[in-house]
Amino acid sequence: MPRDPRHDILFEPITFGPKTMRNRFWATSHSTGYGSERPGIQAGFRGMKAEGGWGVVSSDFCSIHPESDEFPFTSSRLWDDGDIINLGHLTDEIHKHGSLASVQLWYNGMHSPRLEARETARGPSPLPSNVFPERNVYAAYADKDDIRAIINMYILGAKRAEQAGFDIAEVSGGDSTIPLQFLETRYNHRTDEYGGSLENRARFYIELMTALKKAVGDTMAVTTRFEVDTVNGDHRIKHFDEGSKFLEIMEKEGVVDLWGLKIGDYEEWGEDAGSSRFRKPNWASGFIKGAKDIVSVPVVSNGRFTDPDAMVAAIRNGQCDIIGAARPSISDPFLPTKISEGRPDEVRECIGCNMCVGRMQQQALMYCTQNATTGEEYRRGWHPEKFTKVTEPEAVLVVGAGPAGMECAVTLGRRGYLVHLRDSATELGGHWRDVSKYPRCGEYGRLIDYREVMLSKLDNVQVQLGVPEMTADDVLEYGAEKVVIATGSHWSPVGLGPETHSPLTNVNASTMPNVLTPEQVMAGKDVPGRNVVILDGDGHFTGFAMAEMMADLGKNVTIVTNTHDIFEFSKFTMEMPNNKRTMHSKGIKYIRNHWATELKDGKLQLFFLYKDSAELTEQRPGEWGRTFSDDVVELDCDALILTTTRVSNSQLFTDLRAQQDRWSEAGIAAVYQVGDCVQPRHAMDAVFDGHRLAREFESPDPQRPLPFIRERQVWGHETFPKLGDARPVVEGNLLV
Incomplete structure (x- = not known):
């Protein structure tokens, strides 16, 4: 089917610095958990985006030095020549399909956990991280020699990136990395020429971009991804104040070939990677709009774009020149190809659930709800659009x-x-x-x-x-x-949950009018009374949805959970801050570290999970080795909604x-x-x-997965297993 001519602008080439990209689709930098130490998975994943038609494909955020060690989070790295070799496989796969390869250079200062390298990170001021307070992470004060050293780290990182085959060197000036730490007053308390006025606070950023432009600018495009508004309190960088003024300062310097613009700092990353529950596509347009009137070079804008009409509108109305996408490029690596071929209805649109983000936040490998082949391109040999045809259909x-x-x-x-x-x-x-x-x-x-x-x-x-x-x-x-x-599966009607693994006393949604499961709520079962309790052992979005529905009906809502924080999984999907803001604005109360035992006479009885004493007593027959409190919390409960656990x-x-x-x-x-x-x-x-x-339907036992390639060091031997190897039988009698 021919392409809709209204979408032709999306396929026009554009030049920035010494590079020209073939269209207006930029798969922007995002973490995966693959890093540079799983080169096969990384190359297979990024290469698939290039095959799918993305004009530029970016790397993970890429640490330039052990001082910016992100462990236990997995970044790519450009610390030494071994990283050049590993990342070279990535750029080879990208170039194979005619796309440009971009690397995001990253130095995170006070926010780097450094749990592997154990080196000292530096920053504009000697302050602790507000992102990882539980890790007791600080930055050391960067004097002028340190500043030169950090800029040299960027230069060496860019040169290694060039050796690895990257076409574009992108400086991360977002996510509260060190360029932004110098720029933002809450991080920069200096009184020398690098602190105080905006011009002084911009000095590090200017010197860094100038040095990179001089070092690699003849052969690589030198770009930066910048937060025009950190949307984080009165201390923040505001778009219509310092954000725009900073763009004006940098425009005069002429050392940036292209801008990638975003909102939200490291603490408010959920505003950049906004989930669809709180942010609709192109939600940041109001912050980014007007930037193109300031800068003379191309602008990339992200916004979870999946609709080609919305992409065209963003370009034609002057918001941006290039459509940036991280999550949509994960959900469907072939999004550009499908639009080009007139098949936009076949685009596997990102649903904005942020499970990809959640995997990274759990320090795990990234996968996708919509696209089952994400991360499996190399290790299982899967292609999102190609399937082995069966010879004898059953x-x-x-x-x-x-x-x-x-x-x-x-x-x-x-x-x-x-x-x-x-x-x-x-x-x-x-x-x-x-x-x-x-x-x-x-x-x-x-x-x-x-x-x-x-x-x-x-x-x-x-x-x-x-x-x-x-x-x-x-x-x-x-x-x-x-x-x-x-x-x-279905929600347990009797309150079976993760804490006691037992049903609650006098609770059964199948027989009691004042006890409900989410299925029953959605089917229209009446929710009696005013005081509604949500008993949540799931920790994700369903309990929140039930609570918000009840609050919108005018109910007095209390959430009870066994976890240390409310809807704890939402901290991985970056939704917890907005969950809490919503609950606060709607008067939804919550009780943590408690579980229920019984519903009786309109009261839900709860117990505190840590009601036993910290001291161990001498063990005697028939006694437990701790002293228990008999304290019971009673909640008024006209209706109980159970999001405790699901049952197959x-x-x-x-x-x-x-x-x-x-x-x-x-x-x-x-x-x-x-x-x-x-x-x-x-x-x-x-x-x-x-x-x-x-x-794997033709395998000996499709119920059991076939082996996948494990990327790891096996000293003195080649890597195994290989694709197609059989998994050893584990059932039945084993031959010894």
């Missing part, structure tokens, strides 16, 4: 059209299998359909939308909705050769396994299960599970 029945079932059906269908996808609900999505209707979660529905589009384009896949819930007999009589059970809907699979002797007669070769019906999990992992099973 008839496959997939029972359950939630995230795992949909993904499994789409992937099997793209491989050529004859698939029937059945669900008793009248719409696709399983429990995710409810999730997409929660307050603020509308964009989560994109997970369903993409798969609905792809299913509609697969003639070999039949979708059957609103059918009777299948029993084991129904499955056995259906006529499928293989069966995949993807029946999901595994009965159909269990029933089928119990009748395995009938499979052969029914023509069934195998029955598998995927997603939450195996174990409750994040949607990201359920989608992966459905995808993986479909990719």
